[in-house]
Amino acid sequence: MPKDDIQKLTIDKSVKKSVTAGRRKKPFVIGSLVLLIILAAVLYRAGVIAPATTVDVTTVSLVYPAQSLSVLNASGYVVAQRKAAVASKMTGRLIALTVEEGNVVKKGQILARMENADVAALKDQAEANLANARAMLAQAVAERDFLQLDYDRYQRLIGGGYISQSDFDMIATRYLRSREAVKAAQAAVEAATAGLSGAEANMDYALIRAPFDGVVLTKNADVGDIVTPLGASATSKAAVVTLADMDSLQVEVDVSETSIMLVRAGQPCDIQFDALSDQRFRGVVHAIVPTVDRAKATILVKVRLLDRDARLLPDMSAKVSFLLRELTEEELKPRAAVSRAALIAQGEESIVYRVESNRARKTVIEPGKELNDMIEVRAGVETGDRVVLNPGGMKDGARIRIAER
Numbered sequence: 410m411p412k413d414d415i416q417k418l419t420i421d422k423s424v425k426k427s428v429t430a431g432r433r434k435k436p437f438v439i440g441s442l443v444l445l446i447i448l449a450a451v452l453y454r455a456g457v458i459a460p461a462t463t464v465d466v467t468t469v470s471l472v473y474p475a476q477s478l479s480v481l482n483a484s485g486y487v488v489a490q491r492k493a494a495v496a497s498k499m500t501g502r503l504i505a506l507t508v509e510e511g512n513v514v515k516k517g518q519i520l521a522r523m524e525n526a527d528v529a530a531l532k533d534q535a536e537a538n539l540a541n542a543r544a545m546l547a548q549a550v551a552e553r554d555f556l557q558l559d560y561d562r563y564q565r566l567i568g569g570g571y572i573s574q575s576d577f578d579m580i581a582t583r584y585l586r587s588r589e590a591v592k593a594a595q596a597a598v599e600a601a602t603a604g605l606s607g608a609e610a611n612m613d614y615a616l617i618r619a620p621f622d623g624v625v626l627t628k629n630a631d632v633g634d635i636v637t638p639l640g641a642s643a644t645s646k647a648a649v650v651t652l653a654d655m656d657s658l659q660v661e662v663d664v665s666e667t668s669i670m671l672v673r674a675g676q677p678c679d680i681q682f683d684a685l686s687d688q689r690f691r692g693v694v695h696a697i698v699p700t701v702d703r704a705k706a707t708i709l710v711k712v713r714l715l716d717r718d719a720r721l722l723p724d725m726s727a728k729v730s731f732l733l734r735e736l737t738e739e740e741l742k743p744r745a746a747v748s749r750a751a752l753i754a755q756g757e758e759s760i761v762y763r764v765e766s767n768r769a770r771k772t773v774i775e776p777g778k779e780l781n782d783m784i785e786v787r788a789g790v791e792t793g794d795r796v797v798l799n800p801g802g803m804k805d806g807a808r809i810r811i812a813e814r
Contacts, residue, residue, distance in 0.1 A: 461808040465798040466764055467751055469790050471743040473689055475679035477781045478740075479730040481671045483710070485662030487682075487725040489655070490711075491621065494629075494648035497523055499614045500637045503630055508650060510628055514619040521649050523636060525615035532608035539601035546594035553587035560584040623652040626723065653723055658714060659695060660727045663707035672697060677735040678712050681728045682721065689741065691715040692729065746783040751796045752776065762803055764795040764811070771805035772796075 501523040508520050559580050567577045630636055630649045637647060660680055664672055678692035695713035702708070712729055714721075752774075753760050759776045762769040777785030790796065797803065 461767065461810040462803070463812050464769070464800070464803075464809045465812050466795045467748045467798050469745055469747045469786060469792055469794045469796065471792055472746040472780050472783055472785075473679065473743050474740040474778075474780060475689065475730055475732060475736055478732045478734060478736070479679070480733055481664070481668055481731040483662040483664050483729050483731070485660050485712075485727055485729065487658055487721060487723055487727060488661045489653035489723045490657040490659055491623075491654035492626075492723075493620050493623075493652050495520060495617055495620065495650050495652055496638060496648045497614060497617055497636045498638055499523070499528075499611065500635070501525070501615065503632055503634050503636050503649065506628070506630070506632055506649070508625050508628070510625055512625045514623060514625060514652065516619055516621050518619045519616050520619055520625075521617040521630075523615040523617070525612060528608065528611040528615060532605070532612050535601065535605040535608040539598065539605050542594065542597040542601040546591070546598050549587065549590040549594040553584070553591050556580070556584040556587045617649055619652060621652070621654055622656075623654045625650050626653050627651040655719075655721075656717075658721055658723065660692065660712040660714065660729055662710050662712065662727075662729050663702070663705060664710050666701055666706050666708055669697070669708050669710075672710055672731055677732045679730040679732055679736065680712065680714070681730075683726045683728075684722075685718070685720060688718075689743075690718070691736065691741070694731070744777065744780070745786045745790070745792050746780050747774075747786050747790070747796060748798060749779075749782055749784050750798050751800070752784060753800060760800075761790060762797040762800040762805075763790060764797065764809065767808055767810065769797050769800065769803055769805070769807050769809050 503521055504524050505522040506520070507522075508514060514520065563572060563577050563580045566572045567574065628650050629647075636649060672694060674694050674697060676694040678694060680690040680692045682688075682690070692712040692714050695711045698709040698711065700709065747761065751761050758773050761772050761774055763772045764770075772789050774789030775787040777787045779785075797809065
C-alpha cells in the first residue's frame, strides 16, 4: 500500500482535542449569560439601569407671606411729589455752577451764579442815593431844630409886645416849612431804602438757590449758557437744574377701573422694586385720584412709603400688592417655600425628591405654614434647590430627565 494512503488512514489527534475543548466551554458561556441576565434584571428592578423618567421640576424659592394676603396687584413707578425745575428770574449768562447730578442740597444753598455787573452797579447807585437821602434828612432836621428855637423865642417876645405880628408870622412860617422839609427828607430816605432793597433783590436773582432740601436730578445748563426765565430763544436755557425732594417719594400705580373697588384710602400695601428685588417695603394708600384715564380705563392710585431707603430713586419701577390687613414684623421676613405638588406624605414624614444631576434623591423636609399653593420649608432643602413635581411612585436614586418647556 502506498505511504500516502497509509497517512490518510491516520486519526488527527489535534482535531479531537479542539472539539473536546469546545464542548467543555459551552456550559461556562451559557452560565455567564444567565448571570448577566439575572444581574441586569436586579439592576433594572433597583432602578440603576432603568430608562430615565421625564419629570417636571420646581425650585425652592423665597416667598413673602404678604403674597397670601394680596387682593390686587398693580405696577407703577416711583414719583417725587415735590419736584422743581430751578431757573433764574432774570436773563443773563451763567458764570458758575456749583452742583452736579446726585448732589444733596439744602434749602437756600447757592446752586449757580449769573453775570451781575449791571445789577451790581445799580446796587451801588441805590446805596449812594440812600446815603444822600440820609444826609438831606440830617440837614433838614438840623434846620428844623434851629428854627424851632427861633420860633420859641419869638413866641415869648410877641407875648410881651416886643415884636410885631408880621415878624412872628414870618418865623412861624419858616419853622412850619422846616418841619415839612423833614417829612420830605424822611420820605426820600424811605424811597432810597426801597430802591436799595430792589437792587439787592436783583443782585440775589443772579444767585440761583435751592427752594427746598433735595437731590439734584439733572443739570440742564452749563457755564457760558444764556439763561432766561422763559427760554424763548432757541439758544437759551430756562431751567438750570432739576431738584426732587426725596422725602416726598411715592409710588404711583394704574389700577383698572373694574378693580378700583378693592382699593381704599389707608389700605396697607406691600411694595417690591425691580432694582431692590431682595427686599420688600411697607406702604399705605395715600390717595385715589378721582380721574379716569379714558384711553387705558385706569385710575391713578398714590401709595405712600412707610419704609425709607436712600437707594430709592424717582422713576424706578415698582410692583404694589394691596393687602387685606397690615403685616406683622414676622410676616415682613421672607420664607423658603416649595410648591404643594412637590410634597408627598410617607407615614408621618413629608418627602420631596431633590434633583441631583440626573437622579432624584429622596429628602425628608420639615414643612411649615401654607402660603397659598406653596408650603413653607423650615429644614431639609435650601433656597435654589430643584425638586420633582408630582413625584408619586418615584424611587430614591431614580434616573430622571427634566421636561423641556
